[in-house]
Amino acid sequence: MAGKFSDRAVEGFFALLRAGLGTVPLSRGQSSLSYRGPERAESISPLTEAEWQEVLSLAAQQSVSGIVYAGVSALPEEFPVPDSVTLSLMAEAGRIRRRSALVSGVLEKVLKQFEGLSPVVMKGPAVAAFYPSPELRESGDIDLNFPDGVTAPSAPDGSSHLRIDGIDIDIHSDYFDLGLKPKVAVPSPEATLIMLSAHILKHAFSSGTGLRQICDIALAYKELDFDEGILRALWKDCGLTRWNNLLSSFIRRYLGIEAPLEKEDATTGRLLEIVLEGGNFGHFAADRREALASDAGARKADTLRRILRKAPFGLRYAPGKYLWYLTTLSKGNLRGPSLPSSS
Amino acid sequence: MRLRGDCMVNSLRGKHLLTLGDGRSFEVNESFAFLWKVAAEAGEFTSETLAEALVSNYEISPEEASSEAAGTIKLWQENSLTEQ
Numbered sequence A: 001m002a003g004k005f006s007d008r009a010v011e012g013f014f015a016l017l018r019a020g021l022g023t024v025p026l027s028r029g030q031s032s033l034s035y036r037g038p039e040r041a042e043s044i045s046p047l048t049e050a051e052w053q054e055v056l057s058l059a060a061q062q063s064v065s066g067i068v069y070a071g072v073s074a075l076p077e078e079f080p081v082p083d084s085v086t087l088s089l090m091a092e093a094g095r096i097r098r099r100s101a102l103v104s105g106v107l108e109k110v111l112k113q114f115e116g117l118s119p120v121v122m123k124g125p126a127v128a129a130f131y132p133s134p135e136l137r138e139s140g141d142i143d144l145n146f147p148d149g150v151t152a153p154s155a156p157d158g159s160s161h162l163r164i165d166g167i168d169i170d171i172h173s174d175y176f177d178l179g180l181k182p183k184v185a186v187p188s189p190e191a192t193l194i195m196l197s198a199h200i201l202k203h204a205f206s207s208g209t210g211l212r213q214i215c216d217i218a219l220a221y222k223e224l225d226f227d228e229g230i231l232r233a234l235w236k237d238c239g240l241t242r243w244n245n246l247l248s249s250f251i252r253r254y255l256g257i258e259a260p261l262e263k264e265d266a267t268t269g270r271l272l273e274i275v276l277e278g279g280n281f282g283h284f285a286a287d288r289r290e291a292l293a294s295d296a297g298a299r300k301a302d303t304l305r306r307i308l309r310k311a312p313f314g315l316r317y318a319p320g321k322y323l324w325y326l327t328t329l330s331k332g333n334l335r336g337p338s339l340p341s342s343s
Numbered sequence B: 001m002r003l004r005g006d007c008m009v010n011s012l013r014g015k016h017l018l019t020l021g022d023g024r025s026f027e028v029n030e031s032f033a034f035l036w037k038v039a040a041e042a043g044e045f046t047s048e049t050l051a052e053a054l055v056s057n058y059e060i061s062p063e064e065a066s067s068e069a070a071g072t073i074k075l076w077q078e079n080s081l082t083e084q
Helices: A007-020 A049-061 A065-073 A083-113 A124-128 A189-205 A211-223 A228-238 A241-255 A268-278 A288-292 A296-309 A311-317 A319-335 B030-042 B047-057 B062-078
Strands: A026-028 A042-044 A120-122 A142-145 A161-164 A167-172 B008-012 B015-019 B025-028
Touching: A007 A042, A007 A049, A007 A065, A007 A241, A049 A065, A049 A083, A065 A083, A065 B008, A083 A124, A083 A142, A083 A161, A083 A167, A083 B008, A083 B015, A083 B025, A120 A124, A124 A142, A124 A189, A124 A211, A189 A211, A189 A228, A189 A241, A189 A311, A189 A319, A211 A241, A228 A241, A241 A268, A241 A311, A296 A311, A296 A319, A311 A319, B008 B030, B015 B030, B025 B030, B030 B047, B030 B062, B047 B062
Parallel strands: A026 A042, A142 A167
Antiparallel strands: A120 A142, A161 A167, B008 B015, B015 B025
16 A cells, blocks of 8 residues: 555554644554544654654655654653654754754845835745744745736846755746636735645646645644635636645545545545655656756656556546646746746 | 854764764764754853853753853864854
8 A cells, every 4th residue: 555665664654743743632542543533642652773764755755854753752751763763853953943043044134135015925934933843844945926916136147046055946937826817915824724735736737746835734724724615616617626626625534634625535545655656746656766867858757657647637636726836837848938847 | 163064963862873964974973062052052052151051951060061061062173063
């Protein structure tokens, strides 16, 4: 079921992830892959040293080592954890916290630089605020969008990409991925949720998606004060109801968070396969790393191959958006511009 | 004085790890980790800041606390973990 990882390691990993997200406390016992309801403390069975190493690999591949660190800190004192695991997670937590502090500092500079233009911070630091310990969310780039009527400022070379103190800042002309134009104010809780959901879907269509992005939207559902009726209407208008039913069912089952849905989708295993296959942005899929190290042409060809391979998934859960994405990228490849970045 | 901003101590299940700005890590003891936390929370600190925290949190005489605090600060300074 879990491919290269043992079932026990995957079960333990998800139990630690749920604990790290603050979903449910842990107690010693028989762990399970999925969350079985809010009425009981979750159990986790002791892992062997080898299984712990698998948990660490999973956490790194999914870019959630900081959350697993928080999960391990929530384990009962008597629960056995090898010293090597404790030390490794502390080192990871140190690295993640340092990076988070750096990104926060750069964001402060950038917001000052664009003061008056009211930039909207997308993803990254904006969603970190939803976490029980924001500094333990692994930080990537900074993504900004400017409200209607404001032209995105460009870097001196004319691009919409900046790099400050080693941190990449991407300025997006569109707030929503996949060409979505929902009738909703930006920023707003509903816009944030549509933006995060479409972003995950875009990556699920192509190189793959990881748990960090899914944790982001799960915690956004938990923390944001949104109107479920408006959100569902937006899903419908965007042709994303089936996708969001799957995503929310996945969040409920594996992360233990009450995400909104119209109808439970029992096929969450399909999304789990995609998540476990590739990890964060699909960078850990078997042959993706080779492609990422190659030239732009090879990367584009690899991405296009992956999108075609995802046809059964795309056509089942969001056919309109899948075909739009495939067509748009195919046209773009013929004309030559780069494929969307992994941000 | 202040702790260097790029160094930090992370704790987990009774173990403590000092991570330096260059990514190197060292396991440290509980007393080190406790005093680091006190200094980090204080921002600006002196030997007295640390000694007072030791007296308040551990069964330790003011003299022992002063000695422990001074020794720890010396260790930090020798390893360039503080800045003025």
